[in-house]
Amino acid sequence: MNEFLAVILIVVIIIIFNNLNNKIRKLEKEISDLHSKIGSPSLQNDEVIKETPDEKIQPQPTPVTYREEVSPNHEKLPPPPQKDWLGPVFDFLKQNILTIVGIFTLVLGIGYFVKYAIDKNWIGETARAGIGFFIGATIILIGHFLRKNYTTFASIITGGGIAVLYFTATIAFREYHLFTQNTAFLITILITAISIILSYYYKSEILIIFSLIGGFSAPLMISTGQSNYLFLFIYLTLLNIGMLAVTFLKHWKSVGWTAYVFTTLYLLFWTSEKPELLSIVFYIISYIIFYIFALYDYIKKNVLSTWDILMLALINFTSIIGLVYTFDELKYEPATIFPIGFALINTILLFREYRKKNAGTSFSVFAGITVSLITIAVALQFKTHLITSVWAIEATLLLFIWKKTGHKIFKTCFHILFPLVIIAQMITWTEYFNAKNLSIILNPVFLTSLVTVFSAIVNLYLLKDVQKDTSANDNSFFEDLITVASYGIIYTALLLEIIYHIQNMHWAAITSVALLFSMYYIFILLLFRKVLHINIGLQIVLIYLFLFLLIINVSITTSSVVTSILTKNLGSSFYLLHLLQWIPFIYIGFKIIPSSDFHKNKISYWALSLALITSVSCELHHAYVLTASRDFAHSFEIKKHFNILYLPIIWTILASILIYTGLKKNIQEYNKIGFALVGIMVLKLYGYDVWQMDNISRISAFIVLGVILLLSSFTFQRLKNIIKNMVDKKDKNEEPTSL
Template sequence: MYILVIILVIIIIILYSNLNKRIRILENEISEIRKSQPKKQTEEIQEISETIIVPVPEHDEEKIPVSIPEEEAKDRLAPLFNFLQQNALTIAGIFTLVLGIGYFVKYAIDKNWIGEVSRAGIGFTAGAGIITLGHFLRRNYTVFASIITGGGIAILYFTTTIAFREYHLFSQTAAFSITCLITLISISLSYYYKSEILIIFSLFGGFLAPLMISDGQSNYPFLFIYITVINLGMLAVAYLKEWKSIGWIAFVFTNIYLFYWTIEKTEIITVYFYIASYIIFYAFALYNYFRKGVLFQWDILMLVLINFTSIIGTVYIFKQLQYDPVILFPVGFTLINAILLYREYTEKKSGINHSVFSGITISLLTLAVALQFKTHLITSAWAVEATLLLFIWKKTNLRIFRIFFYILFPLVIIAQLMTWAEYIDAKNLHIIFNPLFLTSSVTVFTTFVNLTLLRKLPEKREQENSFFENAFTLVSYTIIYIAVLLELIYHISEKPFITVFSIAMLFSLYYIFIILLFRKKLEISSTLQTVLLYIFLSLIIFDTTIAGTGIIHDIVGKQTDPALYFLYGLYLAPLIFTTVKIPPDSEFFRIRMSFWLLATAIVIAVSMEFYHLYIVSFAENISEIAILREHFSLLYLPIIWAVLASIFIYKGLKSNAQEYSQAGFALLIVTILKLYLYDVWEMDNVSRIIAFIILGIILLLSSFLFQRLKNILKSMVEKKKNSTENNDA
C-alpha cells in the first residue's frame, strides 16, 4: 500500500515538473512576441484599453445619478461568475487540501502517532505554511495567492477551535485572544496585499470565531465590544480601499447577533450597541455621498435597512422593558435624516439624494407617530418600509428596490394577518383607538400610498405588468376592506348573528360600490372593474336570500327591531345606481355571462323584497311563514317574473342588447314551465283562475308591446335609409 502511494506521488511530481517546464517555455515565447510588436500597435492597444475602462466622472452641481439600464444591471453579476469560472478549481483545491489535512490529523490521532499538543501544532504549522506559500505567490498569482492565504487562515481558526473545545489546551480567554490575533493578522495581510477576497475570508473568520470558542455561557457585552471593533476595522478598510462587499457581510452578521441577543436576553445595554452599529453602517452607506455627492443603489438600500433594523431592535427592547418614550429612536433617526435632507435643500438639489432622504425622513416620522399610538411594531415597520422601497423604486427606476418590495410586501400581509388574529381573544378594545385597528390603519394608509405610487410608475402600462397590477390592486383593496370589517364586527359582535351578518354584508356592498363609483379617479382597470361587479352582484344575491330572509324571520318572531329591515334595505340604492349606470358597451358586458348574472341579481332582489314585504304584512307569527311562502310562490311570484321578463325584453329591444331580450324570454319560459308543471297542481280553483288571467293579460300586453316596438324600430330604419338615398341623389 505504502509503495503504491510513493509511486503515485513520484508520478505526480514528474507530471507537474514536465507541465511546469512547458508553461515556462510558453511564457517566454509570449514575452518575445510582445517585445517584437511595433510601437504603434502597442499604442492602439493602449487606446482601446483606455476606452474600455472609463472612470466615473464627479458631478459638480446636481450630482444626480443616472438610472442604470437593465443590461448594465445584469452585467454587474458577470465579474462574480467570471471569478467563479476562473477560480473554481482553486477554491475546490484549497477546500480539499484543508479536508485532507484534517483527515490526516484524524488518522494520526486514531493511530496514536501524535499527542494533543502535537495535533494543534500540526494545524498551526500547516496554516502558517499555507499563508507563507500564498505570500510568495502573491506577485504573479494574486487571486490564487489570496485564496491560498484564506485557506491557511481557515486552518488557523479551526485549529484554535479544536484545541479549545476538544483538547482544552487553552482557556476561553486565551482562545479568544488567539482568534482576535488571527483576525488582525488576516485583515493586515488583506490590506497589505490589497486583496478584497482575503478580507472577506478574514471577516467570515472574525464573525464566526465567537461561535467557535463559545462554551455555552453568553457574555454578550464582551461579544459586541469585539464585533464593534471588527466593524470599525471594516469601516476603515472600506473607506481606504472602497470595498463595499465587506460592509454588507459585516452588516448581516452584526444584525444576526444583535437580533438573537435582543430576543434571547432583552437588556437595555443592547441599545448602546444598536446605536454604535447604526453610526458605523450609516457612515459606511454615506461614503459615496460625502466623497462623490451621489448615492448608488446599494448605498440607498443600506440606508433603508439600517434605519428600520435599528428601529425594530431598539423599540422592541423599550416595549419589552416598558421604557418610555418608545419613539425616542425613531424620532432621533428622523432628525439625522432630516439634517441630510436640509443639506440637500440648502444646496438647492432635487435629484435622487433629495428624494431618498425625504422618503426616509417622512417614513420614519410616520412610523414614530404610529408607534406612539401603540401599534404593532413589526407590522407597522414593514408596512412603512415597503412603501419607502416602492417610493425609491419610482424615483430611481432601479430594479433592486422593486425586488425588495416584492419580497417585503407579502411579509407585510403575513404580519397583518397575525395582527388580525388577535381580534379573537381581544377584550374591551376602544372604538378605533386601539392597537389592532391603529396598526391596520398604518397598513391601510401605506397601501393607499402604494396604489398611488404604482399608478405613476413609468412601466405601469406595459402588458407584462398588467397581471401584477391587477393582483396587487385587488390585494390592496382587500387589505383595506378586511381591516375596517374586522373592527366593525368586533364592536357589534354582541348583537344577534343575523344583525352582524347583515351589517357586514351592507358594508361589503357599499365598499365595492364606492370603488366602482370612483373607478376613474382610482384608475381601476377595466378587468378589475369587471371582477368587482361580479363580486358585487353575487353579494346582492347572497344578501337578499340569506340576510333579508333571516331578518324577516326575526322580525316576525319579535326577536329583532323592525328598523333593522330598513337598514338592510339600503343595499337597493347602490344596486339601482349600478344597474342604471352600467353602459351596454362597457367591459363588463363584453362577457355574455354578465347579462345573465345582472338579470339573475335583479330578479332575485325584486322577488325577495316583494316576498319580504308580503311576509311582514300578513304573518302573525313564525308558524305562518311557511304557509304564506307557499302562497306567495304560487300566486304572486309568476306575476312578478312575467313583469320583469317584459321589462327585460323591452330594454333589450330599446338598447339593441340581445342578451337582455334573451334573459326576458328565458324568464318567461321558466315562469310558464313553473305555472304549468307545478303551480297549477298546488292552487285552489280561485287562485288558479286569478293567476291564469293576470298572467295571460301580462303575456298579451308584452307581446303587443314587442310587436309595436318592433314596427317602430323597422319604420326608423326605413326612414333613415330613405333619408340617406335622398342625400346621395
C-alpha cells in the same frame, strides 16, 4: 496498502501538474513573443487595430467616463441598459468556482486525513493542533508566493489557510482543552489581525471578507454557553471600527456590508434573548459606525450610491426595531425618542440638500427616511405593534426610493418585504380572537392596521404609473398582484374591526353587515376607478364580484335576517339597513356598467339579468313575508302563497321588460334571457303551482298572466313595426336621386 496507493496517487498528480504547468508557461512565452513581433498594444485596451494601405490607426485609451454614442444620422443612441447588480457576483463565481470548490475540498481532505491519523492513534492531541496550525500556515505561504501572477486564486487559497487556522484553534479549545477560553480568544484575535494585515498588504477585497467572516465567527467558535455580552460587543465594536478604517482607505463596500450583517444578527439575538439597557449603547454605537459608512461617498463626493441608500434604510429600521423592543420589554418610556432622534439626524442632511437647492436623489432619500421615521414615531405613540408597523413603513420607503432612483434593487427588496408585511399583519389580526373590550378605532390592533392601510394607500399611489410603464411588458404581474393585495389589506382591516364590535349580535346580522360593507367597498372602488387608476380587467372582476355578493345577500343572508326578525332575535328596523344595497346596485347598473367593457362577453348579460331577477324576486318575497306573517310559524304558509301566486307574475313582468329592452336596443341576449324566464315560469306554473292553488287563486293567476302576456305581445309587435318603419324610411332617404 491503501496508504501506499494514496502516496503513489499524490506523486502522479504532482508530476502531471508539473508537466501541465511547464506547458502553460511555454505557451505564455510564445504568446508574449508573438505580441512583441506584431507590436500589439496591451490587451487591457480591448481595442482592434485596423490597418489600411496608407496609415495605421493607433488604439486610443478607453476613457473612464461614459460617452454617448452618435449614430450616422446624428441621432443619440439610448444609454446602455442598467446592469444587473448580481452580475459581478455570478461572473466571479463562474471564473473562480473551481478554485473555491478546490480549496474547500482540500481542507476537507486534510481534515479526513487528520481524523484517520487520530483513529489510528498516530498522533496525540497536541500534535494534532500543531499539524493544523502548520497546514494552515503552509497554505497561507503558498498563497503568498502565488499572489503576483494569480491574485484572485491566491486570495482564495490564503482564505482557505485562514479558515484552517480558525478551525484548528476552535477544535484545540473545545475538543482537546489545550488552552483556556481567554487564550483561545487571543489566538483568534491574532489570526484575525494577521488576516486583515495580509488583506491590506495584498490589496485583496476577497481576503478581507474571509478575514471578517472569521473574526465575527470567532466568538461562536470559542463560546462556552455563557453570555458575556459586554466583552463580546466591545470586541465587535473594535472590529467594526477596523472595518470602517479599511473602507475609508480602500473603499471596499462589501467589507462594510459583511460587518453590518453579522453585527445586526448579534444585536438582535442579544435583544431577543436578554433585553437589557446595555444593548442600547451598542445599538447607538453601531448605528453611528454604519451611518458614517453609508455616508462616506456622500460626504466625500456628494453622491449616494444604490448600496449606500439601501444601507441608510436598513440601519435606521433594524436599529428602531431593536431599540424600541428593548425599551418596551424593560418598561421604559418614551420609546418614540429613538425614531424622533434618528429623524432629526436625517433632517439635518435634508436641510443640507435643501440649502443647496438640490431636489435630486439625495434630497428624496433623506426626505423619505425622515417622513418614515416620524410616521413610525406617531404609530408607536399610539401603541401599535412594532414589527408590523416598521415593516409596512419600510416597504413603502423602499418603493418610494425605487420610484425616485429607478434602481431595481429597491423594487426587489419591496417585493420581498411586502409579503412579510401581509404575514405580520395577519398575525396582528389574530389578536381580535382573544382580545376583550377593545375600544372603537383607538385600540392597538386597529391602529396597527391603520398604519398598514396608510402604507398600502401610498403604495397604490406610487404604483399608479408603474402599470402604464409596464403595460407592454411581462413585469406588470407583480404590480397587479400588489395592487390587489393592497386593496385586500384595506378591506380586511376595516371589516375585521366592524365585525369585532358587532360580534355579540345575532349571526344573521353579522353576516348581513359584512356583506353590505363588502358591497359598498366594491362600489367605492368602482366609483373612484379613474382616480385610483384601476385597470379594465380589475373593474370587470369587481363588477362580477359585486353581482355575486348581491345574489348571496338577497337570497341567503336576507332570508336569515327575516327569520331572525320573526323570531324576535332582531328588530324589524334592521331590515331597512339591508335595503341600502339597492343604492350601489342601481348606480352600477345605470352608470358604471354602460361606460365600461363589462358587456364584451355575452355571459355578462346573463350575470346582470340573474342579479336583477334574483334581487327583485327575493326583495318582494321578503317584504311580503314580513308584512303578512303574524309569527314565524305563520311565515311558512305566507311563503308558499307568495311562491305560487305572485312569483310567476313577477317573473312574467321581468321577462317582458328584458324582451322589450332587447328589442329596443337590439341586444339578442336580453331576448334569450326573457324567453328563458317565461319558459321557466310556464313550467313552474303548469307543472307545480296549478295543482297547489284553490279555484279562486287559479282563476286570478291565469287571468292576470294572460292579460300581461297579451299586452306584452301587443307591445312587442308594435315596437317591431316602429323599428321596421324607421329602417325602411332610412333606406329610402339613402337612395341616390336620378338625374
